[in-house]
Amino acid sequence: MDLRSALGSYAFVSNFPQHEIATTPASIVLSGARRCNWCGFYEFQNPAKLDLNPLNFGRHKWGGVSRDNPVYAWLDLSLFRAEALQNPTASDKQIMHQILKTARSMETNATASSLEKALTGVFKSSKAERRVLIEILAICGVLQPKGRGGYFAEFTLACEREHTGQHFNDWSYPATWWRGSDGVSETALAAYFPDL
Template structure:
Protein backbone atom coordinates (compact mmCIF):
# COMPACT_ATOMS: atom_id res chain seq x y z
CA UNK A 1 0.00 0.00 0.00
CA UNK A 2 1.28 3.44 -0.90
CA UNK A 3 2.19 5.11 2.41
CA UNK A 4 1.69 8.66 1.18
CA UNK A 5 -1.79 7.88 -0.15
CA UNK A 6 -2.73 6.09 3.07
CA UNK A 7 -1.55 9.07 5.11
CA UNK A 8 -3.67 11.44 3.00
CA UNK A 9 -6.73 9.26 3.60
CA UNK A 10 -6.11 8.98 7.33
CA UNK A 11 -5.50 12.71 7.81
CA UNK A 12 -8.89 13.36 6.22
CA UNK A 13 -10.82 11.44 8.88
CA UNK A 14 -8.68 10.95 11.97
CA UNK A 15 -6.65 13.05 14.40
CA UNK A 16 -6.54 11.38 17.81
CA UNK A 17 -10.14 10.45 17.04
CA UNK A 18 -12.72 11.15 14.36
CA UNK A 19 -12.57 14.56 12.69
CA UNK A 20 -16.06 16.09 12.61
CA UNK A 21 -17.62 15.92 9.16
CA UNK A 22 -17.69 19.72 8.56
CA UNK A 23 -13.94 19.88 9.25
CA UNK A 24 -12.96 17.08 6.89
CA UNK A 25 -11.07 18.30 3.87
CA UNK A 26 -8.43 17.03 1.49
CA UNK A 27 -6.09 19.11 -0.62
CA UNK A 28 -7.17 18.58 -4.26
CA UNK A 29 -3.67 17.57 -5.38
CA UNK A 30 -3.39 15.13 -2.47
CA UNK A 31 -6.80 13.70 -3.31
CA UNK A 32 -5.79 13.10 -6.92
CA UNK A 33 -2.62 11.37 -5.74
CA UNK A 34 -4.51 9.09 -3.33
CA UNK A 35 -7.07 8.38 -6.03
CA UNK A 36 -4.33 7.37 -8.46
CA UNK A 37 -3.25 4.74 -5.91
CA UNK A 38 -6.82 3.41 -5.46
CA UNK A 39 -6.88 4.61 -1.85
CA UNK A 40 -9.40 7.43 -2.29
CA UNK A 41 -12.32 7.67 -4.69
CA UNK A 42 -14.82 10.06 -6.20
CA UNK A 43 -18.30 9.93 -4.64
CA UNK A 44 -20.34 7.06 -6.04
CA UNK A 45 -23.96 7.14 -7.15
CA UNK A 46 -25.33 3.67 -7.81
CA UNK A 47 -28.64 1.85 -7.47
CA UNK A 48 -29.22 -1.22 -5.34
CA UNK A 49 -29.74 -3.34 -8.46
CA UNK A 50 -26.54 -2.14 -10.15
CA UNK A 51 -24.57 -2.61 -6.94
CA UNK A 52 -25.80 -6.19 -6.73
CA UNK A 53 -25.02 -6.79 -10.40
CA UNK A 54 -21.47 -5.50 -9.94
CA UNK A 55 -20.94 -7.82 -6.97
CA UNK A 56 -22.09 -10.82 -9.02
CA UNK A 57 -19.69 -9.84 -11.82
CA UNK A 58 -16.73 -9.67 -9.43
CA UNK A 59 -17.39 -12.85 -7.44
CA UNK A 60 -16.32 -15.37 -10.13
CA UNK A 61 -12.98 -13.56 -10.50
CA UNK A 62 -12.05 -14.10 -6.83
CA UNK A 63 -11.14 -17.55 -5.58
CA UNK A 64 -11.78 -18.77 -2.07
CA UNK A 65 -8.05 -19.44 -1.83
CA UNK A 66 -7.26 -15.77 -2.46
CA UNK A 67 -9.69 -14.72 0.26
CA UNK A 68 -8.18 -17.18 2.76
CA UNK A 69 -4.65 -16.17 1.80
CA UNK A 70 -5.50 -12.49 2.25
CA UNK A 71 -6.90 -13.13 5.72
CA UNK A 72 -3.92 -15.16 6.89
CA UNK A 73 -1.38 -12.78 5.38
CA UNK A 74 -2.98 -9.94 7.34
CA UNK A 75 -2.17 -11.45 10.72
CA UNK A 76 1.52 -10.60 11.05
CA UNK A 77 1.53 -7.68 8.61
CA UNK A 78 -1.55 -5.98 10.13
CA UNK A 79 -2.89 -5.35 6.64
CA UNK A 80 -6.40 -5.12 7.99
CA UNK A 81 -7.83 -4.31 4.57
CA UNK A 82 -6.82 -7.80 3.45
CA UNK A 83 -8.50 -9.26 6.53
CA UNK A 84 -11.82 -7.57 5.83
CA UNK A 85 -12.53 -9.29 2.54
CA UNK A 86 -13.11 -12.72 4.09
CA UNK A 87 -16.39 -11.57 5.62
CA UNK A 88 -17.42 -9.64 2.51
CA UNK A 89 -16.79 -12.70 0.33
CA UNK A 90 -18.87 -14.90 2.63
CA UNK A 91 -21.72 -12.37 2.60
CA UNK A 92 -21.57 -11.93 -1.18
CA UNK A 93 -21.80 -15.69 -1.68
CA UNK A 94 -25.15 -15.64 0.11
CA UNK A 95 -26.68 -12.89 -1.98
CA UNK A 96 -29.31 -13.91 -4.51
CA UNK A 97 -30.25 -12.10 -7.73
CA UNK A 98 -33.21 -9.81 -7.11
CA UNK A 99 -34.57 -6.32 -7.58
CA UNK A 100 -34.89 -3.82 -4.76
CA UNK A 101 -37.98 -4.72 -2.74
CA UNK A 102 -38.95 -1.93 -0.37
CA UNK A 103 -39.88 -2.63 3.25
CA UNK A 104 -40.01 -0.37 6.29
CA UNK A 105 -36.83 -0.51 8.37
CA UNK A 106 -37.57 2.16 10.95
CA UNK A 107 -40.03 4.79 12.12
CA UNK A 108 -39.89 7.90 14.30
CA UNK A 109 -42.80 9.45 16.14
CA UNK A 110 -43.52 12.87 17.60
CA UNK A 111 -44.77 13.74 21.07
CA UNK A 112 -48.37 13.15 20.05
CA UNK A 113 -47.66 9.82 18.43
CA UNK A 114 -47.64 11.14 14.89
CA UNK A 115 -45.18 9.57 12.48
CA UNK A 116 -42.35 12.02 11.76
CA UNK A 117 -39.98 9.83 9.76
CA UNK A 118 -39.96 6.48 8.04
CA UNK A 119 -36.94 4.68 6.58
CA UNK A 120 -36.79 1.79 4.14
CA UNK A 121 -34.47 -1.00 3.10
CA UNK A 122 -34.53 -3.95 0.72
CA UNK A 123 -36.60 -6.74 2.24
CA UNK A 124 -34.87 -9.52 0.31
CA UNK A 125 -31.43 -8.35 1.46
CA UNK A 126 -32.74 -7.93 5.00
CA UNK A 127 -34.09 -11.48 5.16
CA UNK A 128 -30.78 -13.09 4.21
CA UNK A 129 -28.52 -14.38 6.97
CA UNK A 130 -27.46 -11.57 9.34
CA UNK A 131 -29.71 -9.09 7.54
CA UNK A 132 -27.90 -7.37 4.67
CA UNK A 133 -28.54 -3.62 4.46
CA UNK A 134 -29.46 -2.60 0.93
CA UNK A 135 -30.48 0.96 0.09
CA UNK A 136 -32.62 1.69 -2.98
CA UNK A 137 -30.03 4.14 -4.27
CA UNK A 138 -26.67 5.30 -3.01
CA UNK A 139 -26.35 9.00 -3.84
CA UNK A 140 -22.85 10.53 -3.81
CA UNK A 141 -21.74 7.80 -1.41
CA UNK A 142 -18.49 8.56 0.43
CA UNK A 143 -16.38 5.50 -0.32
CA UNK A 144 -13.37 7.08 1.35
CA UNK A 145 -14.73 6.78 4.88
CA UNK A 146 -15.53 3.12 4.13
CA UNK A 147 -11.98 2.54 2.93
CA UNK A 148 -10.56 4.37 5.95
CA UNK A 149 -12.48 2.03 8.29
CA UNK A 150 -11.42 -0.94 6.18
CA UNK A 151 -7.72 -0.08 6.42
CA UNK A 152 -7.71 1.08 10.05
CA UNK A 153 -9.82 -1.65 11.66
CA UNK A 154 -10.62 -4.28 9.05
CA UNK A 155 -14.04 -2.86 8.20
CA UNK A 156 -16.92 -1.94 10.48
CA UNK A 157 -19.80 -2.11 7.98
CA UNK A 158 -19.79 -5.72 6.88
CA UNK A 159 -23.30 -6.53 5.75
CA UNK A 160 -23.89 -3.21 4.02
CA UNK A 161 -24.25 -3.81 0.30
CA UNK A 162 -22.12 -0.84 -0.74
CA UNK A 163 -19.28 -1.92 1.57
CA UNK A 164 -19.37 -5.46 0.18
CA UNK A 165 -18.90 -4.05 -3.32
CA UNK A 166 -16.00 -1.79 -2.33
CA UNK A 167 -14.25 -4.52 -0.35
CA UNK A 168 -14.43 -7.05 -3.18
CA UNK A 169 -13.34 -4.48 -5.78
CA UNK A 170 -10.23 -3.75 -3.75
CA UNK A 171 -9.46 -7.41 -3.16
CA UNK A 172 -9.85 -8.09 -6.88
CA UNK A 173 -6.94 -5.78 -7.74
CA UNK A 174 -4.80 -6.55 -4.68
CA UNK A 175 -1.58 -8.55 -4.94
CA UNK A 176 -1.66 -10.87 -1.95
CA UNK A 177 1.52 -12.64 -0.79
CA UNK A 178 1.51 -16.19 0.49
CA UNK A 179 1.07 -16.46 4.27
CA UNK A 180 4.31 -16.77 6.20
CA UNK A 181 5.09 -19.36 8.85
CA UNK A 182 4.46 -16.60 11.39
CA UNK A 183 0.99 -15.98 9.96
CA UNK A 184 0.09 -19.66 10.27
CA UNK A 185 1.45 -19.82 13.81
CA UNK A 186 -0.59 -16.76 14.84
CA UNK A 187 -3.75 -18.30 13.40
CA UNK A 188 -3.14 -21.60 15.17
CA UNK A 189 -2.58 -19.73 18.43
CA UNK A 190 -5.89 -17.94 17.91
CA UNK A 191 -7.61 -21.30 17.41
CA UNK A 192 -5.93 -22.71 20.53
CA UNK A 193 -7.25 -19.81 22.61
CA UNK A 194 -10.74 -20.31 21.20
CA UNK A 195 -10.62 -24.05 21.89
CA UNK A 196 -9.56 -23.51 25.52
CA UNK A 197 -12.25 -20.91 26.24
CA UNK A 198 -14.29 -21.46 29.37
CA UNK A 199 -17.82 -22.70 28.58
CA UNK A 200 -19.46 -19.49 29.84
CA UNK A 201 -17.06 -17.07 28.14
CA UNK A 202 -18.71 -14.27 26.18
CA UNK A 203 -17.20 -12.70 23.03
CA UNK A 204 -15.75 -9.88 25.13
CA UNK A 205 -13.69 -12.37 27.13
CA UNK A 206 -12.39 -13.96 23.94
CA UNK A 207 -11.38 -10.53 22.65
CA UNK A 208 -9.27 -9.93 25.75
CA UNK A 209 -7.73 -13.41 25.62
CA UNK A 210 -6.64 -12.95 22.00
CA UNK A 211 -4.38 -10.06 22.98
CA UNK A 212 -1.65 -12.62 23.74
CA UNK A 213 -1.92 -14.24 20.30
CA UNK A 214 -1.79 -11.31 17.89
CA UNK A 215 -0.36 -7.81 17.91
CA UNK A 216 -3.50 -5.71 17.79
CA UNK A 217 -5.73 -3.12 19.39
CA UNK A 218 -9.01 -3.93 21.11
CA UNK A 219 -10.99 -2.68 18.11
CA UNK A 220 -8.92 -4.79 15.71
CA UNK A 221 -9.53 -7.90 17.80
CA UNK A 222 -13.26 -7.21 17.92
CA UNK A 223 -13.42 -7.03 14.13
CA UNK A 224 -11.27 -10.17 13.86
CA UNK A 225 -13.76 -12.04 16.04
CA UNK A 226 -16.69 -10.67 14.05
CA UNK A 227 -15.12 -11.86 10.80
CA UNK A 228 -14.59 -15.37 12.19
CA UNK A 229 -18.20 -15.40 13.36
CA UNK A 230 -19.50 -14.10 10.04
CA UNK A 231 -17.95 -17.06 8.19
CA UNK A 232 -19.24 -19.53 10.82
CA UNK A 233 -15.89 -20.47 12.38
CA UNK A 234 -17.31 -18.99 15.58
CA UNK A 235 -20.76 -20.52 15.26
CA UNK A 236 -23.25 -20.34 18.15
CA UNK A 237 -24.92 -23.59 19.15
CA UNK A 238 -28.01 -21.50 19.94
CA UNK A 239 -29.37 -18.08 19.01
CA UNK A 240 -31.69 -18.04 22.01
CA UNK A 241 -29.05 -17.02 24.53
CA UNK A 242 -29.35 -13.81 26.56
CA UNK A 243 -27.08 -10.88 25.82
CA UNK A 244 -24.96 -9.26 28.50
CA UNK A 245 -25.67 -5.56 28.87
CA UNK A 246 -25.49 -3.29 25.85
CA UNK A 247 -23.76 -5.07 22.99
CA UNK A 248 -22.59 -3.77 19.63
CA UNK A 249 -21.69 -7.22 18.30
CA UNK A 250 -23.22 -8.09 14.93
CA UNK A 251 -22.20 -11.66 14.06
CA UNK A 252 -20.72 -13.12 17.24
CA UNK A 253 -23.25 -11.97 19.85
CA UNK A 254 -24.62 -15.45 20.65
CA UNK A 255 -21.30 -17.34 20.62
CA UNK A 256 -20.13 -18.72 23.96
CA UNK A 257 -16.91 -20.43 24.99
CA UNK A 258 -18.56 -23.84 25.01
CA UNK A 259 -19.06 -23.54 21.23
CA UNK A 260 -15.29 -23.52 20.58
CA UNK A 261 -14.79 -23.30 16.80
CA UNK A 262 -16.52 -24.93 13.85
CA UNK A 263 -14.08 -27.36 12.23
CA UNK A 264 -16.15 -27.72 9.07
CA UNK A 265 -16.00 -23.99 8.34
CA UNK A 266 -12.33 -23.91 9.32
CA UNK A 267 -11.49 -26.66 6.84
CA UNK A 268 -13.56 -25.02 4.10
CA UNK A 269 -11.43 -21.89 4.13
CA UNK A 270 -8.14 -22.86 5.73
CA UNK A 271 -7.89 -26.64 5.45
CA UNK A 272 -4.68 -26.67 3.43
CA UNK A 273 -2.93 -24.53 6.04
CA UNK A 274 -4.00 -26.65 9.01
CA UNK A 275 -2.00 -29.75 8.08
Protein backbone atom coordinates in the same frame (compact mmCIF):
# COMPACT_ATOMS: atom_id res chain seq x y z
CA MET B 1 -6.20 -5.24 7.67
CA ASP B 2 -7.81 -4.94 4.26
CA LEU B 3 -7.10 -8.63 3.53
CA ARG B 4 -8.92 -9.66 6.73
CA SER B 5 -11.81 -7.47 5.72
CA ALA B 6 -12.06 -9.11 2.29
CA LEU B 7 -12.40 -12.51 3.95
CA GLY B 8 -15.40 -11.31 5.95
CA SER B 9 -17.00 -9.68 2.92
CA TYR B 10 -16.49 -12.81 0.84
CA ALA B 11 -18.08 -14.97 3.54
CA PHE B 12 -21.02 -12.55 3.83
CA VAL B 13 -21.83 -12.58 0.10
CA SER B 14 -20.98 -16.21 -0.71
CA ASN B 15 -24.61 -17.26 -0.35
CA PHE B 16 -26.17 -13.84 -0.92
CA PRO B 17 -29.72 -14.19 -2.30
CA GLN B 18 -30.26 -12.70 -5.73
CA HIS B 19 -33.06 -10.16 -5.33
CA GLU B 20 -34.14 -6.58 -5.87
CA ILE B 21 -35.10 -4.37 -2.95
CA ALA B 22 -38.29 -3.38 -4.77
CA THR B 23 -39.50 -7.00 -4.76
CA THR B 24 -38.64 -7.92 -1.17
CA PRO B 25 -40.28 -7.04 2.13
CA ALA B 26 -38.86 -3.77 3.38
CA SER B 27 -39.08 -1.49 6.39
CA ILE B 28 -39.21 2.30 6.31
CA VAL B 29 -36.65 3.82 8.68
CA LEU B 30 -36.72 7.26 10.33
CA SER B 31 -34.86 8.91 7.42
CA GLY B 32 -37.59 7.69 5.08
CA ALA B 33 -35.31 5.19 3.34
CA ARG B 34 -36.47 1.66 2.69
CA ARG B 35 -34.43 -1.09 4.37
CA CYS B 36 -34.51 -4.49 2.66
CA ASN B 37 -35.55 -7.17 5.16
CA TRP B 38 -33.56 -9.76 3.23
CA CYS B 39 -30.09 -8.23 2.94
CA GLY B 40 -30.30 -5.11 5.13
CA PHE B 41 -29.50 -2.69 2.29
CA TYR B 42 -30.82 0.86 2.67
CA GLU B 43 -32.26 2.24 -0.54
CA PHE B 44 -30.93 5.73 -1.19
CA GLN B 45 -32.57 8.48 -3.21
CA ASN B 46 -29.27 9.19 -4.98
CA PRO B 47 -26.79 6.28 -4.72
CA ALA B 48 -24.15 8.27 -6.63
CA LYS B 49 -23.84 10.57 -3.60
CA LEU B 50 -23.05 7.71 -1.23
CA ASP B 51 -19.66 8.48 0.38
CA LEU B 52 -17.48 5.36 0.22
CA ASN B 53 -14.45 7.01 1.87
CA PRO B 54 -15.44 6.16 5.47
CA LEU B 55 -15.99 2.54 4.45
CA ASN B 56 -12.59 2.35 2.77
CA PHE B 57 -10.96 4.01 5.80
CA GLY B 58 -12.45 1.28 8.03
CA ARG B 59 -10.96 -1.43 5.79
CA HIS B 60 -7.45 -0.18 6.43
CA LYS B 61 -7.79 1.09 10.00
CA TRP B 62 -9.48 -1.87 11.73
CA GLY B 63 -9.94 -4.58 9.12
CA GLY B 64 -13.44 -3.55 8.15
CA VAL B 65 -16.68 -2.11 9.35
CA SER B 66 -20.31 -2.62 8.38
CA ARG B 67 -19.66 -6.27 7.81
CA ASP B 68 -23.32 -6.98 6.96
CA ASN B 69 -23.65 -4.07 4.54
CA PRO B 70 -23.91 -5.14 0.87
CA VAL B 71 -22.39 -1.84 -0.31
CA TYR B 72 -19.39 -2.35 1.97
CA ALA B 73 -18.94 -5.93 0.73
CA TRP B 74 -19.07 -4.72 -2.88
CA LEU B 75 -16.47 -2.00 -2.22
CA ASP B 76 -14.27 -4.33 -0.19
CA LEU B 77 -14.21 -7.11 -2.77
CA SER B 78 -13.83 -4.71 -5.70
CA LEU B 79 -10.72 -3.23 -4.10
CA PHE B 80 -9.43 -6.66 -3.07
CA ARG B 81 -9.46 -7.80 -6.71
CA ALA B 82 -6.83 -5.15 -7.46
CA GLU B 83 -4.54 -6.32 -4.62
CA ALA B 84 -1.51 -8.56 -5.14
CA LEU B 85 -2.20 -11.88 -3.44
CA GLN B 86 0.02 -12.78 -0.52
CA ASN B 87 0.77 -16.24 0.78
CA PRO B 88 0.65 -16.65 4.55
CA THR B 89 3.99 -17.03 6.26
CA ALA B 90 4.85 -19.66 8.84
CA SER B 91 4.47 -16.91 11.45
CA ASP B 92 0.98 -16.05 10.15
CA LYS B 93 -0.05 -19.70 10.45
CA GLN B 94 1.36 -19.92 13.97
CA ILE B 95 -0.63 -16.85 15.02
CA MET B 96 -3.81 -18.36 13.57
CA HIS B 97 -3.13 -21.62 15.44
CA GLN B 98 -2.83 -19.61 18.68
CA ILE B 99 -6.07 -17.74 17.96
CA LEU B 100 -7.90 -21.02 17.37
CA LYS B 101 -6.31 -22.66 20.42
CA THR B 102 -7.49 -19.74 22.54
CA ALA B 103 -11.05 -19.95 21.15
CA ARG B 104 -11.17 -23.71 21.76
CA SER B 105 -9.98 -23.30 25.36
CA MET B 106 -12.56 -20.75 26.49
CA GLU B 107 -14.92 -21.47 29.40
CA THR B 108 -18.34 -22.79 28.39
CA ASN B 109 -20.17 -19.50 29.04
CA ALA B 110 -17.43 -17.23 27.63
CA THR B 111 -18.61 -14.55 25.22
CA ALA B 112 -17.00 -12.84 22.24
CA SER B 113 -15.88 -10.12 24.68
CA SER B 114 -14.16 -12.75 26.82
CA LEU B 115 -12.41 -14.12 23.74
CA GLU B 116 -11.28 -10.64 22.72
CA LYS B 117 -9.64 -10.16 26.13
CA ALA B 118 -8.06 -13.63 26.00
CA LEU B 119 -6.50 -12.81 22.62
CA THR B 120 -4.61 -9.82 24.07
CA GLY B 121 -0.94 -10.43 23.35
CA VAL B 122 -1.54 -13.41 21.04
CA PHE B 123 -0.86 -11.16 18.06
CA LYS B 124 -0.03 -7.49 17.68
CA SER B 125 -3.40 -5.75 17.75
CA SER B 126 -5.63 -3.19 19.38
CA LYS B 127 -8.90 -4.07 21.07
CA ALA B 128 -10.82 -2.84 18.00
CA GLU B 129 -8.70 -5.00 15.68
CA ARG B 130 -9.29 -8.10 17.83
CA ARG B 131 -13.03 -7.42 17.85
CA VAL B 132 -13.11 -7.13 14.07
CA LEU B 133 -11.13 -10.35 13.69
CA ILE B 134 -13.59 -12.23 15.93
CA GLU B 135 -16.53 -10.83 13.96
CA ILE B 136 -14.91 -11.91 10.68
CA LEU B 137 -14.33 -15.43 12.02
CA ALA B 138 -17.98 -15.52 13.09
CA ILE B 139 -19.15 -14.37 9.64
CA CYS B 140 -17.01 -17.16 8.13
CA GLY B 141 -18.64 -19.69 10.45
CA VAL B 142 -15.34 -20.55 12.14
CA LEU B 143 -16.86 -19.14 15.36
CA GLN B 144 -20.41 -20.28 14.62
CA PRO B 145 -22.94 -20.10 17.46
CA LYS B 146 -24.88 -23.35 17.72
CA GLY B 147 -28.57 -23.03 16.95
CA ARG B 148 -28.16 -19.73 15.07
CA GLY B 149 -28.09 -19.10 11.36
CA GLY B 150 -24.96 -17.64 9.88
CA TYR B 151 -23.31 -17.22 6.52
CA PHE B 152 -21.34 -20.42 6.07
CA ALA B 153 -23.32 -22.53 3.56
CA GLU B 154 -26.35 -20.26 4.05
CA PHE B 155 -27.38 -16.61 4.23
CA THR B 156 -29.18 -15.32 7.30
CA LEU B 157 -31.72 -12.74 6.21
CA ALA B 158 -31.50 -9.32 7.86
CA CYS B 159 -34.93 -9.80 9.45
CA GLU B 160 -33.69 -13.05 11.08
CA ARG B 161 -30.48 -11.63 12.62
CA GLU B 162 -31.61 -11.51 16.22
CA HIS B 163 -29.90 -9.39 18.81
CA THR B 164 -29.46 -10.56 22.39
CA GLY B 165 -31.52 -7.67 23.73
CA GLN B 166 -28.64 -6.72 26.04
CA HIS B 167 -28.16 -2.98 25.61
CA PHE B 168 -24.45 -3.26 26.44
CA ASN B 169 -23.79 -5.97 23.83
CA ASP B 170 -22.66 -4.22 20.64
CA TRP B 171 -21.19 -7.23 18.86
CA SER B 172 -22.47 -7.82 15.35
CA TYR B 173 -24.43 -10.88 14.29
CA PRO B 174 -23.56 -13.77 14.64
CA ALA B 175 -20.58 -13.02 16.94
CA THR B 176 -22.99 -11.58 19.51
CA TRP B 177 -24.30 -15.13 20.13
CA TRP B 178 -20.97 -17.02 20.21
CA ARG B 179 -20.13 -18.77 23.48
CA GLY B 180 -17.12 -20.78 24.58
CA SER B 181 -19.19 -23.95 24.34
CA ASP B 182 -19.51 -23.31 20.59
CA GLY B 183 -15.77 -23.57 20.16
CA VAL B 184 -14.47 -23.67 16.59
CA SER B 185 -16.29 -25.15 13.60
CA GLU B 186 -13.80 -27.55 12.06
CA THR B 187 -15.89 -27.72 8.87
CA ALA B 188 -15.76 -23.96 8.27
CA LEU B 189 -12.11 -23.85 9.32
CA ALA B 190 -11.21 -26.50 6.71
CA ALA B 191 -13.17 -24.62 4.04
CA TYR B 192 -11.55 -21.23 4.64
CA PHE B 193 -8.13 -22.27 5.95
CA PRO B 194 -7.35 -25.66 4.35
CA ASP B 195 -3.60 -25.35 4.96
CA LEU B 196 -3.82 -25.01 8.75
